[in-house]
Amino acid sequence: MAVDKNMKILVVDDFLTMRRIIINLLRQLGFNNVVEAADGKQALDKVQIEPVDLIISDWNMPNMTGIEFLKHVRADESIKKIPFIMVTAEGKKENVIAAVHAGVNNYIVKPFNAATLKEKMSKVIGDF
Amino acid sequence: MSDKKSLIEEQLDALGDIKGDTVPAEQVRAFVGLVKEFFAGNFDNIDGMELDPELYGELGELAMFINTARKELSALTPGMLHGEQIPDASDQLDEIVKTTERATHKIVDSCEQLQGVNLRVRDRLEMIDPPLDPDVSASMEDALLEADTHITNIYEACNFQDLTGQRIQKIVTVLREIERQVFRMVVVFGLRDKAEALSDEDKHSLESGAELLNGPAKEGEGLEQDDIDDILAKLL
Numbered sequence: 237m238a239v240d241k242n243m244k245i246l247v248v249d250d251f252l253t254m255r256r257i258i259i260n261l262l263r264q265l266g267f268n269n270v271v272e273a274a275d276g277k278q279a280l281d282k283v284q285i286e287p288v289d290l291i292i293s294d295w296n297m298p299n300m301t302g303i304e305f306l307k308h309v310r311a312d313e314s315i316k317k318i319p320f321i322m323v324t325a326e327g328k329k330e331n332v333i334a335a336v337h338a339g340v341n342n343y344i345v346k347p348f349n350a351a352t353l354k355e356k357m358s359k360v361i362g363d364f
Numbered sequence: 365m366s367d368k369k370s371l372i373e374e375q376l377d378a379l380g381d382i383k384g385d386t387v388p389a390e391q392v393r394a395f396v397g398l399v400k401e402f403f404a405g406n407f408d409n410i411d412g413m414e415l416d417p418e419l420y421g422e423l424g425e426l427a428m429f430i431n432t433a434r435k436e437l438s439a440l441t442p443g444m445l446h447g448e449q450i451p452d453a454s455d456q457l458d459e460i461v462k463t464t465e466r467a468t469h470k471i472v473d474s475c476e477q478l479q480g481v482n483l484r485v486r487d488r489l490e491m492i493d494p495p496l497d498p499d500v501s502a503s504m505e506d507a508l509l510e511a512d513t514h515i516t517n518i519y520e521a522c523n524f525q526d527l528t529g530q531r532i533q534k535i536v537t538v539l540r541e542i543e544r545q546v547f548r549m550v551v552v553f554g555l556r557d558k559a560e561a562l563s564d565e566d567k568h569s570l571e572s573g574a575e576l577l578n579g580p581a582k583e584g585e586g587l588e589q590d591d592i593d594d595i596l597a598k599l600l
Contacts, residue, residue: 253468254526257519260475264516296530325527327587329595336599343596345589347523350516352589 239364241266243289248272248279248305249323250297258292258323261350265357266364276300280308287315290361295324295331303331303338310339319360323348372398433549453539457532468525475515482508482515 245267249255255272262270271288273279277300279293291309295302302322310316319341324331327345335343342356358364375395379387489496489504496504587595 251526256472257522260519325530332592332595343592345592349520
């Protein structure tokens with residue numbers, strides 16, 4: 237099934253610059269329907285009101301970290317099936333395992349490029 | 365051992381008993397020989413321990429180092445590090461983060477502008493009537509795609525800002541840990557008066573265990589994307 241490029245993607249990162257970079261890389265890949273949040277708590281509030289089709293989240297954030305956000309998402313029946321990609325500098329084995337146990341769909345380590353983003357997104361939402 | 369020591373003392377007394385301005389060379393040689401043998405470890409032991417001149421030399425250097433460190437710490441008030449130098453270093457590092465962040469914002473701004481320019485060029489090319497020669501049109505589209513690729517490369521390169529920010533935060537945390545350890549040394553060396561000059565807030569800050577933010581791993585230390593993919597392949 238072809239990927240709908242109008243799908244809504246939520247980008248979560250406390251660094252505004254990083255959000256802009258990811259959002260622009262997504263635009264370069266043809267995804268323009270993007271919403272953003274500055275931490276896990278803000279993201280959870282947003283996604284509970286208005287579900288999205290894909291979440292791309294940082295790990296290290298104030299208020300609520302990416303892994304806590306992921307656990308909340310997976311615990312909420314109405315949003316638990318949203319695909320979740322973790323994008324983080326935390327390239328440690330225990331972190332990857334913790335993310336998998338929490339229900340992450342894929343994991344991208346920073347710094348990354350558009351090709352890696354596309355490849356990981358394809359594995360989660362299908363080829364595009 | 366005490367016999368040998370007595371022997372040296374006897375020789376020293378004998379030298380002191382010599383009247384006049386000259387001492388027989390043979391007697392001096394004998395005394396110096398005794399002293400050399402003593403420090404060369406030729407005497408069996410002192411209280412059952414082997415004498416090691418090299419060890420003594422190192423212990424002497426260590427004693428001098430401790431003495432010098434103690435003097436330097438005496439000249440230092442704990443608040444100097446806590447109140448001025450380390451915060452100043454932390455401020456400088458914060459400034460680096462802010463400066464690179466501002467620069468990255470500008471770069472991203474410019475990239476977004478360039479993307480807008482590319483879009484407008486594409487729109488105008490489509491509006492040209494009669495349409496351009498297909499070869500010309502294709503070459504212009506190639507040029508625009510090339511520009512898009514360069515814009516993407518710039519976005520990718522801007523990843524650095526987040527990583528350097530986290531690394532610098534890690535350094536600031538390490539600086540605070542050093543400050544805490546220096547404070548402990550001040551206390552260990554008995555400079556309690558100066559330590560007590562710190563405010564309760566400062567003491568709490570120094571004594572509390574700083575939680576090290578892991579931050580990004582150094583090159584070669586953390587997992588690469590391929591390693592992570594291997595783990596994911598086994599777990600997912």
